[in-house]
Amino acid sequence: MQACGLIVEYNPFHNGHAFHIEESRKASGADCLIAVMSGSFLQRGEPAIIDKFHRTKAALSAGVDIVVELPYLYAVQSSDLFAQGSVQTLNEIGVSSICFGSESGDITQFTKSYDILKQKNAIYNNTLQKKLDLGFSFPEASRLAYQDIGLAASEFDLTKPNNILGFSYVKSVLDYSLPITPLTITRINNDYHDQTITGSIASATSIRRELLKEQDIPESAASALPNETLLQLREYKLKAGVWHSWEAYFQLVHYRVMTMTEHELAKIHGVDEGLENRIKKTGQDVTSFHEWVNKIKTKRYTWTRLQRIFVHILTNTTKTDVHQIKNAASVPYVRLLGMTETGQSYLNTRKKNMNVPLISSLAQGKHPLLSIEEAASHAYYSILPVDKKKAFHHQEIEPPIKV
Missing domain, CATH: 3.40.50.620 (HUPs)
Known part of the structure; x- marks a missing residue:
């Protein structure tokens, strides 16, 4: 098979x-x-x-x-x-x-881009580090580094989230010489980050946004979901009493941060460059998760990056834990x-x-x-x-x- x-x-x-x-x-x-x-x-x-x-x-x-x-x-x-x-x-x-x-929808764009990256990897890494040192976020620094080696957005847009992930999949297959054929x-x-539902095919982001507004499943979300998903959503809500979102974890993650020392926070994966101090300081007077992330967010520390950090705080995942999987x-x-x-x-x-x-x-x-x-x-x-x-x-x- x-x-x-x-x-x-x-x-x-x-x-x-x-x-x-x-x-x-x-x-x-x-x-x-x-x-x-x-x-x-x-x-x-x-x-x-x-x-x-x-x-x-x-x-x-x-x-x-x-x-x-x-x-x-x-x-x-x-x-x-x-x-x-x-x-x-x-x-x-x-x-x-x-x-x-x-x-993109064209696998040859991914494989050609991989070949260009391998040939010009030193230039890419040099530009990437320079942009990071200037305070750019990793996605933005990476986009500019790709641009520097000739991977122009007009040919293959590596700012699009699914193109970014797909390129990473292709890199993993080829870097590890795996016997797997990548297809796309x-x-x-719809776009990955679309906030509104406009038809029967919608982004997961827009569907979650609608679900979390209501106690039940609104018609707008239901139109974009198969019947079995509707069943599983309702079954889970009935048994668990909740659909999960970050705001439900706010009190717990706030307690974790405010009872940890800066030294303990600095051991958490992703907490770098003194960010532990900013997390502790902003945590003193926030009343929601959304407010907290907005207070910490900078050009360098994006919303997504901060959400990951808060997950690692919640689970006590350290830099040492993550080190064991790098380059495995x-x-x-x-x-x-x-x-x-x-x-x-x-x-x-x-x-x-x-x-x-x-x-x-x-x-x-x-x-x-x-x-x-x-x-x-x-x-x-x-x-x-x-x-x-x-x-x-x-x-x-x-x-x-x-x-």
Whole structure:
């Protein structure tokens, strides 16, 4: 069986994701689609609106055959580490291709750009560092460095979020010489950061924005969501009592910061250049998460970067923790969240040839990354009422979902 990999977050699963699944199957000709999905917290430093198990059910019902979890240390990171963990996970489970959505839609632009970057890497790194020293954010400094080596926006726009992620996926495949063919399809009808819903295919950002305004699912959001996603959203809200957003964690992360010393804060991954002092100082009189981030945000420290830092504060993820995955040749395990009958057939033939353990619960391994995963899970469910927390934590040791 041939497998194609998808790198996803499904926050929540929407009609655009269903289109991606359909087109990926066509483009790859694969028998089995395998999604590596962020768990409790996401690449841009946000809590998932519903937990990974309900998102897994929605994905499996829509045509994904296997869902595996991207370890937390890779998931809440900038594009390069996020891509490294995602691509290495898919490689371990044996995909022959990956297919991602992009604003470009032309894979040759990604591979040609990679070749240019390899040839002019010294110039790129030199410009990047100069711009960072001038106080530019990493995305802006990187854009200017790409421009300096001839990767002009008019030819291949590396300011677009899906192009950025896609380029990172292609770099990971080629840097590690993996036997994976990268494929891309054009993202249609909406932009990644669109704030409003204008049709049946809308950005996850706009859908979450509408969901978090209401107690129930508004018609505008419902029109952009498959029926199974509607079911999983309502089921999770009924059982947990919440849809997750940063404001629900404000009191907890505020308590964490205000009871930590500057020295302890400085050990947290992403807290650099004296930022611990600014975080502590601004925390003294803020009343919401949104207000807090706005007070800290600068040209250099973007909203996304600060959200990631706050996730790491919440989970007590240190620079030392993250150091263990940088430049790692592979992920230490693959965690299975769910599968269909097709997915189970694929795993029955593949798992004996895997170089790392295939696990389905936090109780099955002793790797340090699993301890960090457990901490992330506890942090994620911490906002639930006491009588509900235990039931949701129990999911971490249950067998994988089968549909």
